[in-house]
Amino acid sequence: MATVWPISNGRPKIRSGANTSSGRALVITCGVPSKPRSSCPIGWGAQCYLRHMVGDRSQRRRDVLETSTNLLHEGGWAALTMREVAARTGVSAGALYQWFDGKDEIYAELFTARLNRGIAQFDAMPDDLPFDDVLASMLRWVQTTWITLGRWQLDYSDIARGREPGQARSALSEAYRHILEVGSVKLQAAAEREGRRFLDDLDTMHMIWGIAAGIAQRAEILQMETERVDQMMERAVRSLSAGLTESA
Amino acid sequence: MATVWPISNGRPKIRSGANTSSGRALVITCGVPSKPRSSCPIGWGAQCYLRHMVGDRSQRRRDVLETSTNLLHEGGWAALTMREVAARTGVSAGALYQWFDGKDEIYAELFTARLNRGIAQFDAMPDDLPFDDVLASMLRWVQTTWITLGRWQLDYSDIARGREPGQARSALSEAYRHILEVGSVKLQAAAEREGRRFLDDLDTMHMIWGIAAGIAQRAEILQMETERVDQMMERAVRSLSAGLTESA
Numbered sequence: 001m002a003t004v005w006p007i008s009n010g011r012p013k014i015r016s017g018a019n020t021s022s023g024r025a026l027v028i029t030c031g032v033p034s035k036p037r038s039s040c041p042i043g044w045g046a047q048c049y050l051r052h053m054v055g056d057r058s059q060r061r062r063d064v065l066e067t068s069t070n071l072l073h074e075g076g077w078a079a080l081t082m083r084e085v086a087a088r089t090g091v092s093a094g095a096l097y098q099w100f101d102g103k104d105e106i107y108a109e110l111f112t113a114r115l116n117r118g119i120a121q122f123d124a125m126p127d128d129l130p131f132d133d134v135l136a137s138m139l140r141w142v143q144t145t146w147i148t149l150g151r152w153q154l155d156y157s158d159i160a161r162g163r164e165p166g167q168a169r170s171a172l173s174e175a176y177r178h179i180l181e182v183g184s185v186k187l188q189a190a191a192e193r194e195g196r197r198f199l200d201d202l203d204t205m206h207m208i209w210g211i212a213a214g215i216a217q218r219a220e221i222l223q224m225e226t227e228r229v230d231q232m233m234e235r236a237v238r239s240l241s242a243g244l245t246e247s248a
Numbered sequence: 249m250a251t252v253w254p255i256s257n258g259r260p261k262i263r264s265g266a267n268t269s270s271g272r273a274l275v276i277t278c279g280v281p282s283k284p285r286s287s288c289p290i291g292w293g294a295q296c297y298l299r300h301m302v303g304d305r306s307q308r309r310r311d312v313l314e315t316s317t318n319l320l321h322e323g324g325w326a327a328l329t330m331r332e333v334a335a336r337t338g339v340s341a342g343a344l345y346q347w348f349d350g351k352d353e354i355y356a357e358l359f360t361a362r363l364n365r366g367i368a369q370f371d372a373m374p375d376d377l378p379f380d381d382v383l384a385s386m387l388r389w390v391q392t393t394w395i396t397l398g399r400w401q402l403d404y405s406d407i408a409r410g411r412e413p414g415q416a417r418s419a420l421s422e423a424y425r426h427i428l429e430v431g432s433v434k435l436q437a438a439a440e441r442e443g444r445r446f447l448d449d450l451d452t453m454h455m456i457w458g459i460a461a462g463i464a465q466r467a468e469i470l471q472m473e474t475e476r477v478d479q480m481m482e483r484a485v486r487s488l489s490a491g492l493t494e495s496a
């Protein structure tokens with residue numbers, strides 16, 4: 001994460017802007033001409049130049065996402081503000097708003113990335129897993145997702161539904177649709193191997209997601225210890241397993 | 249809800265609603281001692297005094313709770329502030345803090361009242377209901393509870409766990425423990441009537457609560473229509489039913 005130095009008394013300020021061949025780079029100004037580098041009055045010459053070069057657009061975008069994640073984990077939804085993200089990353093508000101229309105778009109991008117990692121994980125599941133193990137893996141994945149990001153999904157959707165659907169929101173919807181689809185295929189295949197049929201009708205996958213998130217939330221509210229939560233999740237798998245399938 | 253006129257130039261301020269034998273009355277203060285009543289500078293003496301008298305403690309406490317519920321439903325957790333509750337009800341901040349140490353205590357009292365109504369409802373369930381119907385009633389009750397109050401439970405617990413356990417929090421814990429107990433007894437009795445045994449081990453009742461709340465939350469995030477949510481809840485009951493019981 002980029003550190004921010006405020007401008008004062010000739011100290012450098014990390015600004016945004018400047019196109020380079022590798023994308024947008026950081027512009028550092030300290031009010032004193034720094035070319036040649038050796039003339040840099042605060043002795044940062046080479047380092048300063050280096051930062052110019054490495055601080056490209058994609059890196060700063062990653063900084064924004066990482067910083068946003070940290071803010072969420074430090075102080076929850078209210079702590080994630082465009083102003084604070086800008087301050088912590090040294091990206092100007094103008095540049096930040098060029099990338100994201102608001103904190104909900106940052107959140108959507110974080111959540112999409114998480115879903116895409118989940119899709120890859122679901123895809124990589126061994127083909128011989130029993131149905132209960134596939135279901136357990138999915139519940140646990142949603143549980144972890146709820147803990148790290150999902151708990152703010154309602155806050156996100158409160159904002160998101162108040163504005164025009166943008167690219168970030170579409171990507172999130174698409175990734176959500178996709179992971180449920182992959183999950184359904186995996187559960188169906190596992191059920192078939194056991195001579196059963198997975199009853200994927202009437203929003204079953206949404207329901208499974210809700211169940212896992214709800215249990216995770218209950219555990220958080222009651223401040224349950226990990227072992228107890230694990231047992232509750234196992235209990236959920238055993239309770240649900242039979243009801244989600246029927247003889248083929 | 250009472251309209252609030254700001255105090256200025258000795259004009260009366262209508263503060264909160266109060267019950268009288270003839271309905272809701274207003275509490276009026278004008279910042280001038282009104283005893284004896286004849287000394288009231290705005291000529292409202294008797295009426296003013298009367299209204300002072302009828303605006304009793306328990307009524308104003310009910311006003312605070314009703315106003316807090318409205319604030320939650322209008323603007324969520326952030327909208328519920330002691331300052332706003334005081335402003336809307338005309339209760340002084342001092343009095344408000346005598347009753348409640350903070351918004352979390354108001355919330356705890358609201359939630360406790362909701363749980364106590366739920367306990368009465370669970371208790372009143374007909375004795376011949378099938379297991380699935382008992383389970384469905386409970387899931388629906390938790391669903392409605394989540395919609396009206398439960399969605400802020402995590403916000404509440406974030407605050408509550410940072411302070412000494414008080415009376416409001418103990419009452420809430422007790423009511424929660426009690427409703428799970430009543431629910432468990434009802435499910436057990438229904439299962440027994442069907443020659444089954446309800447598997448109430450390993451936090452099963454917490455799990456059932458979490459499942460219902462999680463589905464309610466998913467439905468809210470996805471903005472599902474009522475009918476679709478009802479179907480998903482039915483689906484949950486059917487999926488869980490067998491797994492929650494075994495042959496006796």
